[in-house]
Amino acid sequence: MAKSAAAAEAAPETVGQAVIPLVNSLQDIIARLDGDAAAGLELPQVAAIGGQSSGKSSVLEALVGRDFLPRGPDICTRRPLVLQLVRHSAPEEWGEFLHAPGCRFHDFEQIKREIQLETDKEAGDNKGVSEKQIRLKIFSPNVLDITLVDLPGITRVPVGDQPSDIESRIRTMIMQYIKHPSCIILAVSPANADLANSDALQLARLADPDGSRTIGVITKLDIMDRGTDARNFLLGNVIPLKLGYVGLVNRSQEDINFNRSVKDALAFEEKFFSTLPAYHGLAHCCGVPQLAKKLNMILLKHITDMLPGLKTRINAQLVAVAKEHAVYGDTVESAAGQGVKLLNILRKYCEAFSSMVEGKNRISTDKLSGGARIHYIFQSIFVKSLEEVDPCKSITDEDIRTTIQNSGGPKGAMFLPEVPFEILVRKQIGRLLDPSLQCAQFIYDELIKISHGCLTSELQKFPILKKRMSEVVSSFLRDGLRPAETMITHIIEMEMDYINTSHPSFVGGTKVVELAKHEVLPPKTSASLSVHKDGTIVGSEIQLTGERGQKSRAVFAIDANRRATSDQGDMDAGTSLTGGSQMGNSQLSGSPSSKLHTIIQLKEPPITLKPSETEQDAMEVAIVKLLIKSYYDVVRKSIEDAIPKAVMHFLVNHTKRDLHNFLIRKLYRENLLNELMRETDEVLIRRQRIQETLEVLEQAHRTLEEFPLEAEKIEKGYDLAGHATGLPKIHGLSEDSPNGIYTSSPNRYGVHKTSHLVI
Numbered sequence: 001m002a003k004s005a006a007a008a009e010a011a012p013e014t015v016g017q018a019v020i021p022l023v024n025s026l027q028d029i030i031a032r033l034d035g036d037a038a039a040g041l042e043l044p045q046v047a048a049i050g051g052q053s054s055g056k057s058s059v060l061e062a063l064v065g066r067d068f069l070p071r072g073p074d075i076c077t078r079r080p081l082v083l084q085l086v087r088h089s090a091p092e093e094w095g096e097f098l099h100a101p102g103c104r105f106h107d108f109e110q111i112k113r114e115i116q117l118e119t120d121k122e123a124g125d126n127k128g129v130s131e132k133q134i135r136l137k138i139f140s141p142n143v144l145d146i147t148l149v150d151l152p153g154i155t156r157v158p159v160g161d162q163p164s165d166i167e168s169r170i171r172t173m174i175m176q177y178i179k180h181p182s183c184i185i186l187a188v189s190p191a192n193a194d195l196a197n198s199d200a201l202q203l204a205r206l207a208d209p210d211g212s213r214t215i216g217v218i219t220k221l222d223i224m225d226r227g228t229d230a231r232n233f234l235l236g237n238v239i240p241l242k243l244g245y246v247g248l249v250n251r252s253q254e255d256i257n258f259n260r261s262v263k264d265a266l267a268f269e270e271k272f273f274s275t276l277p278a279y280h281g282l283a284h285c286c287g288v289p290q291l292a293k294k295l296n297m298i299l300l301k302h303i304t305d306m307l308p309g310l311k312t313r314i315n316a317q318l319v320a321v322a323k324e325h326a327v328y329g330d331t332v333e334s335a336a337g338q339g340v341k342l343l344n345i346l347r348k349y350c351e352a353f354s355s356m357v358e359g360k361n362r363i364s365t366d367k368l369s370g371g372a373r374i375h376y377i378f379q380s381i382f383v384k385s386l387e388e389v390d391p392c393k394s395i396t397d398e399d400i401r402t403t404i405q406n407s408g409g410p411k412g413a414m415f416l417p418e419v420p421f422e423i424l425v426r427k428q429i430g431r432l433l434d435p436s437l438q439c440a441q442f443i444y445d446e447l448i449k450i451s452h453g454c455l456t457s458e459l460q461k462f463p464i465l466k467k468r469m470s471e472v473v474s475s476f477l478r479d480g481l482r483p484a485e486t487m488i489t490h491i492i493e494m495e496m497d498y499i500n501t502s503h504p505s506f507v508g509g510t511k512v513v514e515l516a517k518h519e520v521l522p523p524k525t526s527a528s529l530s531v532h533k534d535g536t537i538v539g540s541e542i543q544l545t546g547e548r549g550q551k552s553r554a555v556f557a558i559d560a561n562r563r564a565t566s567d568q569g570d571m572d573a574g575t576s577l578t579g580g581s582q583m584g585n586s587q588l589s590g591s592p593s594s595k596l597h598t599i600i601q602l603k604e605p606p607i608t609l610k611p612s613e614t615e616q617d618a619m620e621v622a623i624v625k626l627l628i629k630s631y632y633d634v635v636r637k638s639i640e641d642a643i644p645k646a647v648m649h650f651l652v653n654h655t656k657r658d659l660h661n662f663l664i665r666k667l668y669r670e671n672l673l674n675e676l677m678r679e680t681d682e683v684l685i686r687r688q689r690i691q692e693t694l695e696v697l698e699q700a701h702r703t704l705e706e707f708p709l710e711a712e713k714i715e716k717g718y719d720l721a722g723h724a725t726g727l728p729k730i731h732g733l734s735e736d737s738p739n740g741i742y743t744s745s746p747n748r749y750g751v752h753k754t755s756h757l758v759i
């Protein structure tokens with residue numbers, strides 16, 4: 001093809017030509033991102049795999065067109081070498097290692113030595129192998145932008161410092177590279193070995209079963225057994241490969257020893273294929289230039305396919321990092337600016353607090369949060385546990401009897417007194433104090449939790465402020481808890497102080513006597529009665545309702561001659577008969593006239609006395625119990641209502657109303673501002689890092705946007721199958737760059753004119 005014709009063809013190729021530099025620039029960008037940011041951003045690479053000394057490094061070197069990789073009959077590649085070729089316009093060429101940034105190696109022999117040194121550094125000097133990469137960039141006006149990876153060769157027998165499982169280790173390492181769908185595999189097999197059993201092809205098939213990204217490379221065609229050739233193999237007749245094979249003749253060890261130039265080697269290769277009849281008509285799959293051409297086409301197709309996904313990923317990362325960046329924002333220098341910022345933070349905090357309590361913030365779907373938890377504590381914990389309490393559970397019948405008698409004093413009780421009932425019910429009301437205080441404590445704990453949840457991400461920047469805010473809010477909540485607790489104590493004390501037996505829901509008077517009769521007396525009447533929660537007495541024969549204004553007293557005469565058992569000295573002092581009751585029950589034996597004769601000795605009263613038990617007693621006990629139950633229900637309802645109100649008023653709503661002012665009063669002070677709004681070094685470093693990451697991602701985003709990718713346009717010029725469109729259009733290849741890499745090489749087979757790629 002004439003030069004002018006090539007130039008004419010170059011025009012529609014510019015879109016495609018732009019893609020490879022894009023990939024390389026993205027690779028640069030991604031290399032600057034940390035692990036997390038770069039995750040999932042695999043870019044196409046070309047990896048050379050194969051058995052040891054199969055010629056992998058030689059193939060890559062030939063593609064680069066320069067002599068710079070350690071090669072030899074022994075194991076040479078012992079660490080993965082990631083080789084990024086960068087085409088630039090300046091005439092000079094140099095290499096740069098990632099481990100020595102900014103250090104340019106103009107001498108390619110020195111690059112080779114640096115690779116060897118770096119290999120030894122990591123893998124020792126006795127044939128050891130390491131999976132740690134060496135990253136090298138070659139800048140040159142004569143290369144195509146492409147990334148190549150030279151991998152250690154598959155070996156079977158461990159030598160030197162190699163571990164016994166060297167084979168599986170190397171296979172695993174190779175798989176790490178070639179398993180990625182974005183990796184293009186150069187499966188290198190030497191022609192002087194059994195091609196059908198090629199390690200490279202076997203491994204490639206594992207990673208790429210449908211062969212859509214594997215190119216078979218057959219080296220050492222020049223040293224095959226006399227009388228044999230690789231024609232059938234190259235044509236894919238032995239092991240078919242979708243992308244086909246390329247046969248190569250690289251420099252032999254002797255050529256290397258005699259410093260034979262790349263140029264001479266290429267000329268030799270060209271001569272080899274043109275003179276050997278076995279390879280006649282196979283120009284499209286013979287020689288380094290054909291390999292470069294094939295590679296570029298595949299690479300382009302590959303890049304085109306994966307770019308939309310890459311764009312999406314970079315955009316997603318950009319959004320995430322931009323969000324984090326917004327949190328860190330810019331440093332605020334002026335005092336006024338800091339003040340505004342602080343006020344903003346405090347306002348947002350209090351708004352978040354109110355929203356959480358009111359349930360207006362992000363609603364969690366898997367667990368109760370914020371205000372809903374407060375409601376739960378009131379209704380499902382506090383109210384429920386009060387409902388479950390049996391008000392008479394802790395009062396024994398004996399306690400009741402003793403209290404009744406004690407309240408009668410020396411006279412004994414004439415009527416059923418309300419005093420014992422009041423004493424006992426007051427005691428029971430007192431028991432409501434603890435759960436009520438506990439309920440307030442629970443709500444306080446919830447508010448503390450909510451307060452932690454409101455610390456906005458913006459506060460990450462100001463750890464001192466965050467800590468101070470936490471302290472101030474805690475002290476505010478503590479201060480709010482105290483009046484709530486005082487109120488609760490008052491509510492309970494009020495209930496204990498005045499037993500309102502006139503309460504409409506309280507069941508007393510004759511009704512309760514009726515009920516008690518039913519409970520205690522033998523079942524003459526079979527009607528069973530009970531007190532409903534609303535104070536209604538329900539029975540099959542009688543139904544009575546609570547009666548306003550009717551007192552519960554004086555309904556039942558009590559036997560004044562009640563006797564106390566006097567010989568129970570071991571009873572609980574708290575429920576034993578005391579004072580007048582003890583006197584009233586003392587036992588007299590004999591009349592005054594008996595004094596004249598023998599002295600009648602009274603038995604000493606024991607320390608503790610217990611009342612006796614009669615049917616009447618049982619009746620009284622039942623009545624008192626019913627009264628307690630009924631009144632306790634009245635009080636319970638009022639407590640269940642009043643306690644949540646007190647807690648809401650003094651603690652929850654008080655916080656919603658006044659926390660903002662309190663925070664401003666405590667924290668918005670000129671002398672505190674500098675301290676509170678100080679960012680830690682950690683924050684400063686983090687901001688810097690995020691800033692950098694953001695810039696990198698923005699650059700990646702711009703880079704992608706600047707390349708309007710129209711896959712169709714690119715693919716129009718390339719036909720990987722090579723059948724329909726005939727001449728494949730190769731970027732970077734011209735009459736002056738027949739090997740596709742080194743543009744100063746001479747023209748060779750005129751593949752542009754004739755070749756149809758058979759893949």
Ligand SMILES: Nc1nc2c(ncn2[C@@H]2O[C@H](COP(=O)(O)OP(=O)(O)OP(=O)(O)O)[C@@H](O)[C@H]2O)c(=O)[nH]1
Nearest residue numbers: 053054055056057058072076077153220250252253
């Ligand atoms: N005659 C001839 N020798 C070759 C050819 N390709 C490679 N060699 C020689 O084979 C030996 C091994 O080549 P390398 O390129 O180092 O092979 P490798 O696969 O990279 O080796 P390791 O990285 O050590 O596994 C060297 O001495 C090369 O000169 C070829 O096409 N013909």
